[in-house]
Amino acid sequence: MSATVKSGEAVGPGAGKTRATGARRVRAIRTKGGLSVRLDVRATAVGLLLLAVALAAAVALIGSGDYPMTPAEVLAALTGGGDAGQQYIVHDLRLPRVLVGLLVGVAFGVSGAVFQTVSRNPLGSPDVLGFAQGSSVGALAAIVYFQADAFGVAAGAVAGGVGTGLAIFLLAWKRGIHGYRFVLVGIGASAMLYAMVLFLMTKANIVEATRATTWMTGSLNGRDWDQVQPLAAVCAVLVPLLLFFGRPLRMLEMGDDAASALGVRVDRVRVVVLLAAVVLVAAATAAAGPISFVALTAPQLARRLTLPRRLRGGGGSAPMPGPNLVLSGLMGAVLLVAADWASQRLFGADQLPVGVLTGVLGGGYLLWLLATERKAGRV
Amino acid sequence: MTPRRRPLLRSAGLVVSVAVLAVIVVLGIAVGAKQIPLDQVWHGVFHYSGSDTDVVIRDVRFPRTLLGLLVGAALGLAGTVMQGLTRNPLADPGVLGINAGASAAVVTAVSFFGVTSLTGYVWFAFAGAAVVNVAVYVLGGTRGATPVRLALAGTALTAVLIGYINAVNLMDTAALDKMRFWTVGSLASATLPTVTAIAPFLAVGGVLALLIARPLNAIALGDDQARALGARLTRTRVLAMLAVTLLCGGATAACGPIVYVGLMVPHAVRAVTGPDMRWILPYSAVLSPVLLLGADVLGRVVARPGELQVGIVTAVLGGPVFIYLVRRRRMAQL
Numbered sequence: 102m103s104a105t106v107k108s109g110e111a112v113g114p115g116a117g118k119t120r121a122t123g124a125r126r127v128r129a130i131r132t133k134g135g136l137s138v139r140l141d142v143r144a145t146a147v148g149l150l151l152l153a154v155a156l157a158a159a160v161a162l163i164g165s166g167d168y169p170m171t172p173a174e175v176l177a178a179l180t181g182g183g184d185a186g187q188q189y190i191v192h193d194l195r196l197p198r199v200l201v202g203l204l205v206g207v208a209f210g211v212s213g214a215v216f217q218t219v220s221r222n223p224l225g226s227p228d229v230l231g232f233a234q235g236s237s238v239g240a241l242a243a244i245v246y247f248q249a250d251a252f253g254v255a256a257g258a259v260a261g262g263v264g265t266g267l268a269i270f271l272l273a274w275k276r277g278i279h280g281y282r283f284v285l286v287g288i289g290a291s292a293m294l295y296a297m298v299l300f301l302m303t304k305a306n307i308v309e310a311t312r313a314t315t316w317m318t319g320s321l322n323g324r325d326w327d328q329v330q331p332l333a334a335v336c337a338v339l340v341p342l343l344l345f346f347g348r349p350l351r352m353l354e355m356g357d358d359a360a361s362a363l364g365v366r367v368d369r370v371r372v373v374v375l376l377a378a379v380v381l382v383a384a385a386t387a388a389a390g391p392i393s394f395v396a397l398t399a400p401q402l403a404r405r406l407t408l409p410r411r412l413r414g415g416g417g418s419a420p421m422p423g424p425n426l427v428l429s430g431l432m433g434a435v436l437l438v439a440a441d442w443a444s445q446r447l448f449g450a451d452q453l454p455v456g457v458l459t460g461v462l463g464g465g466y467l468l469w470l471l472a473t474e475r476k477a478g479r480v
Numbered sequence: 481m482t483p484r485r486r487p488l489l490r491s492a493g494l495v496v497s498v499a500v501l502a503v504i505v506v507l508g509i510a511v512g513a514k515q516i517p518l519d520q521v522w523h524g525v526f527h528y529s530g531s532d533t534d535v536v537i538r539d540v541r542f543p544r545t546l547l548g549l550l551v552g553a554a555l556g557l558a559g560t561v562m563q564g565l566t567r568n569p570l571a572d573p574g575v576l577g578i579n580a581g582a583s584a585a586v587v588t589a590v591s592f593f594g595v596t597s598l599t600g601y602v603w604f605a606f607a608g609a610a611v612v613n614v615a616v617y618v619l620g621g622t623r624g625a626t627p628v629r630l631a632l633a634g635t636a637l638t639a640v641l642i643g644y645i646n647a648v649n650l651m652d653t654a655a656l657d658k659m660r661f662w663t664v665g666s667l668a669s670a671t672l673p674t675v676t677a678i679a680p681f682l683a684v685g686g687v688l689a690l691l692i693a694r695p696l697n698a699i700a701l702g703d704d705q706a707r708a709l710g711a712r713l714t715r716t717r718v719l720a721m722l723a724v725t726l727l728c729g730g731a732t733a734a735c736g737p738i739v740y741v742g743l744m745v746p747h748a749v750r751a752v753t754g755p756d757m758r759w760i761l762p763y764s765a766v767l768s769p770v771l772l773l774g775a776d777v778l779g780r781v782v783a784r785p786g787e788l789q790v791g792i793v794t795a796v797l798g799g800p801v802f803i804y805l806v807r808r809r810r811m812a813q814l
Contacts, residue, residue, distance in 0.1 A: 224632040272803050281628045288635045289802035292739050296795030299664040307657050314650050393643050460643035467636055
């Protein structure tokens with residue numbers, strides 16, 4: 102990497118607009134070998150900031166609990182220092198929980214961005230469509246009918262989530278897959294699946310019902326390495342795959358016609374990214390339960406952080422710089438780990454599952470989003 | 481079909497619908513864990529003598545069927561009014577989150593305020609239904625609000641409210657034990673006091689809904705046309721929202737949130753009557769209880785000797801209808 106050339110302004114969708122505001126700085130980095138990469142200065146800065154916040158929140162989360170540790174002690178223990186007790190607490194008890202939180206956050210953030218882009222609606226996130234309910238049906242069936250252990254519940258959740266995804270796919274398929282139809286079929290399925298969840302709840306005894314409610318709220322309590330490894334494997338495969346499709350997704354936001362004119366195979370891209378996102382959501386849900394609204398809010402917040410003030414707001418009509426999957430993923434990780442830390446601080450260790458906090462905060466954010474989107478005529 | 485014959489057909493259809501409803505009502509009393517012969521049904525309702533069969537009829541089946549009748553009509557009318565008001569084919573008290581709003585309010589009442597009687601928490605249900613109703617209307621009343629966006633907004637609101645209900649239940653295990661049967665939507669716990677407590681609210685809401693049929697017809701043409709035709713828009717909207725609040729809040733307080741009844745019936749009815757609200761509303765009021773009681777009877781038959789809650793049956797029946805409506809080509813039009 103040698104020369105850094107300032108290439109003027111952004112190229113691509115919304116370029117004229119960004120030039121008018123003058124707030125976006127895009128640089129092209131070129132190497133001697135002829136490779137070049139566009140670098141959005143603001144997005145990169147925001148990304149690095151989010152990464153730092155996520156890691157800081159992770160360290161804070163590891164340090165909090167019945168045996169509080171200072172950040173310095175946590176870092177020492179992570180790098181092999183500290184006494185045996187601290188080593189045990191960090192490596193065996195708290196690190197897996199934090200890793201699950203980070204990975205689930207990334208998975209929800211990335212898949213939420215994909216869903217919102219494909220549906221071209223800020224509300225079209227997997228927790229609004231039937232996926233959370235589908236996973237819940239699977240998990241509850243495992244709890245109620247098979248008295249399953251944690252692994253069985255996770256398997257049920259994956260089966261339920263992926264099965265729901267496939268069913269919605271097939272039902273929404275009509276000479277290709279269309280974003281709106283996918284969303285609406287998802288809504289129809291979610292009410293049906295929620296009825297099945299309620300049915301299973303009435304079949305359960307009170308112990309199972311409490312366990313099921315905790316699971317459905319979404320919690321990071323008591324996560325160990327068994328949950329980290331499969332989730333990490335799924336993320337390692339699917340997140341890069343989705344990032345690879347970032348460019349066609351950005352084209353898709355301009356509408357099907359424009360995207361196909363620019364050489365995007367619209368239907369194929371949609372099928373691949375939706376399937377990948379469905380599996381990602383199912384895996385994350387299996388690890389931590391359907392933690393609500395992370396997938397809805399993370400892409401929105403990431404987008405607002407990277408847009409100049411005048412262009413803020415989601416929806417179909419505004420000029421947008423496209424989904425930023427990396428930032429959405431990082432934002433998801435920040436949100437989830439910070440929410441878990443905050444819920445431990447506010448309510449005491451392991452009193453309330455993190456899903457309660459994300460639900461309340463996400464609900465408030467959703468109402469605000471509905472209000473502003475309405476004002477802009479986009480809902 | 482000539483226009484002249486149509487009123488005749490519609491009147492005849494209404495008579496047939498009432499006959500179907502009568503059959504379903506009798507079935508609702510006769511079918512269940514204990515089958516009751518038809519002559520016994522008559523005897524139990526009109527010549528109560530205190531035999532075992534009469535007790536089953538008087539204390540269990542009769543109130544249950546009566547409640548199903550009222551709640552079904554309420555949900556059907558509410559759905560019809562909402563579809564007319566928002567000019568949205570996917571409007572339904574369940575899909576747009578109004579029933580969930582009422583449930584969340586009831587759960588709040590039970591868990592935080594210790595309210596346990598229906599007459600106590602019905603007011604909370606009205607408040608919850610009213611808040612969500614206004615929110616949905618504000619969202620849906622915007623120019624350019626598409627069915628997709630309204631449905632998404634309603635579903636997202638429902639997700640928030642369900643999350644809240646789960647959180648409350650999680651903190652209060654006693655409430656969970658009580659509420660997990662109520663939140664399903666069931667007629668099983670109906671008693672005559674429940675019916676008499678809820679009937680006045682539903683009756684007022686129903687009358688209101690039927691009275692605004694004409695202005696709703698005008699609203700179907702769009703705001704400007706409606707104003708030109710002399711409809712009073714604000715008054716109609718306020719009355720419509722009041723009616724929906726009374727109907728949905730009352731129905732939800734009595735038997736929990738039930739989805740899709742208000743969605744399915746008006747669409748089926750519209751195929752027969754055409755777009756005239758003055759016919760759609762009475763038809764919906766008659767045929768929605770047919771659906772609800774039918775679902776209730778079905779739930780008792782398929783899971784005998786236990787039963788499936790009616791809310792589950794309507795959701796499972798209604799989901800495919802919703803998806804069919806979505807897959808139709810002209811989904812956006814009402």
